[in-house]
Structure formats: C-alpha cells, structure tokens
Amino acid sequence: xxxxxxxxRYLVKRTGEKVFLECxxxxxxxxxxxxxxxxxxxxxxxxxxxxxKMKEKGDIPExxxxxxxxxxxxxxxxxxxxxxxxxxxxxxxxxxxxxxxYEQYFGPGTRLTVT
Amino acid sequence: QKEVEQNSGxxxxxxxxxxxxxxxxxxxxxxxxxxxxxxSGKSPELIMFIYSNGDKEDGRFTAQLNKASQYVSLLxxxxxxxxxxxxxxxxxxxxxxxxxxGAGTRLFVKA
Numbered sequence: 028x029x030x031x032x033x034x035x036r037y038l039v040k041r042t043g044e045k046v047f048l049e050c051x052x053x054x055x056x057x058x059x060x061x062x063x064x065x066x067x068x069x070x071x072x073x074x075x076x077x078x079x080k081m082k083e084k085g086d087i088p089e090x091x092x093x094x095x096x097x098x099x100x101x102x103x104x105x106x107x108x109x110x111x112x113x114x115x116x117x118x119x120x121x122x123x124x125x126x127x128x129y130e131q132y133f134g135p136g137t138r139l140t141v142t
Numbered sequence: 143q144k145e146v147e148q149n150s151g152x153x154x155x156x157x158x159x160x161x162x163x164x165x166x167x168x169x170x171x172x173x174x175x176x177x178x179x180x181x182s183g184k185s186p187e188l189i190m191f192i193y194s195n196g197d198k199e200d201g202r203f204t205a206q207l208n209k210a211s212q213y214v215s216l217l218x219x220x221x222x223x224x225x226x227x228x229x230x231x232x233x234x235x236x237x238x239x240x241x242x243x244g245a246g247t248r249l250f251v252k253a
Contacts (some may be wrong), residue, residue: 058239069245070186070230077239085240117185121241128234128241130176133185 030054031134033118039140046105048137050118058121058128059101061085061093063114064136070117076101077123108141115139144169146233148244156252161218163247165231168212175207175214176232180246186230190216221251 034049052059060075062085072085074093082093090112094102101120105112115138119131145168155161167175174193178186192198192205192214204217218225231244 067245070243072240075239083239123239127174127236128239129174130188130191131186131232131241133187136185 031118031120031132033116033134033137035137036135037138037140039142040105040108041142042109044105044108044141046108046139046141048103048105048116048118048139050101050103050120050134051099052101052120052132053099054120054122054132055098056120056132057098057123059095060119060121060131061091061101061103062117062119063087063112064117065114073103108139110141113139113141144233144235144242146231146242146244148229148231148247150245150247152248152250154250154252155221157221157223159221159251161221161225161249161251163216163218163229163231163249165214165216165244166212167214167231167233167242169233169236169242170209170212171236172209172233173236174234175205176234176241177203177205177216178230178232178243180228180230182227218249221249223251223253225249226251 061073076095092104118134121131122129177190180186190205206215228246230246234241
C-alpha cells in the first residue's frame with residue numbers, strides 16, 4: 028500500500044516562529060510537491076522537487092523554502108511564520124514518465140494555524 | 143499561462159441520478175488527464191485517469207476525453223450520497239514536472 032506521511036495533522040505556531048513541515052514517501056518516487064489549499068483558491072503549488080537536492084519554485088514560493096536531502100523526504104520551511112500562512116498544507120509525490128509527472132499521491136495534510 | 147477550468151458548482155443531483163463533471167484545459171500538448179476526489183477535511187485521492195480520446199469506464203465512473211475540443215469529463219452513474227465531495231481535474235504539464243489542478247467542482251448527492 029503506497030504511503031505519503033506528514034509529520035503533523037494539526038499545528039499551531041506563533042507569528043515569527045520558524046516552522047518545519049516534513050513529508051515522507053515510501054514509493055521511491057522522483058517527484059515531490061508541497062501545496063497549500065485555501066477555501067475558494069484550490070490547490071496552489073509552493074515548491075516541488077524532481078530529484079534529491081533539486082528544487083523548483085511553484086506558483087507561491089514567497090515566505091517558504093524547502094529541503095530534500097534524501098529521496099524519500101521533502102521538508103517545507105516557513106522561515107518566519109505569518110498569519111497569512113494559516114492554511115492546509117498538502118504534500119504529494121509522483122513517478123515521472125519522460126518529463127511528465129504521473130498521478131500524484133497525497134499525504135493526509137497538515138492544518139497549520141499561525142496566531 | 144496553462145490553465146485548467148472547472149465549474150465550481152455546487153452541483154446537486156438526486157440519489158441514483160447521473161452526475162456530470164466537466165473540465166477544459168488550455169495546453170494542446172497535454173497527453174494525460176486525472177480526476178481526484180476530495181472529501182471535506184481530507185486529501186485528494188485519484189479515482190480515474192485517461193490518456194486516449196473516447197471513454198474509459200471503471201465501475202460507476204466514466205471518464206470522457208476529447209482532445210480536439212480540449213475537454214475532459216467525469217460521469218458518475220447511480221450517484222450515492224457517499225459520492226458527495228469535491229472533484230478535481232488535473233493535467234500534467236508537457237515539458238515539465240508540474241501538474242495543473244482545476245479549482246474543483248463540489249458535488250452534493252441528495253438522498
């Protein structure tokens with residue numbers, strides 16, 4: 028059974044804190060993604076990684092950074108949390124065929140509240 | 143700017159009816175298309191994918207693809223209250239690793 032796990036289901040942090048969200052997949056997938064999902068705005072891509080130590084900005088990278096030191100693990104870092112980063116954060120992974128991503132498998136999500 | 147468009151709904155159908163969910167995409171080179179279901183408070187899960195023009199059936203679900211019209215749809219036959227969810231259309235970029243997700247259509251199946 029394929030699996031993507033995220034370090035926390037719920038997280039409450041204070042403004043200005045550094046926040047780490049971790050994601051681990053056990054499917055040996057090349058690609059990993061971080062999205063945030065807000066009501067009415069759908070899934071928005073923050074960053075993705077297509078190989079170990081390789082990363083690319085998504086559509087809304089400002090205020091975030093990522094780290095991928097091992098193939099199975101992809102971390103999202105909020106350098107200085109702000110209230111507008113309160114959201115549901117979803118991690119996903121996928122195989123690659125050629126240079127096109129195949130289906131994505133999602134983790135359960137982390138609901139982050141910044142107060 | 144590559145886009146995937148869906149009617150946000152909500153789409154309301156009675157139990158037992160056919161629910162029809164539609165999606166259009168802008169990238170003419172797209173080759174694969176995915177439908178995800180997302181229950182409230184949960185993460186998306188894949189329910190169908192389609193690569194070739196025409197219909198693909200899996201149980202009560204049928205995906206339809208028309209590449210000339212850049213249109214993909216999902217039909218749910220004999221809709222059940224448990225089908226009530228948001229359905230996301232997703233189209234991988236050609237020449238890149240990203241996937242573009244539509245904003246999703248909320249479906250309500252009334253018992």
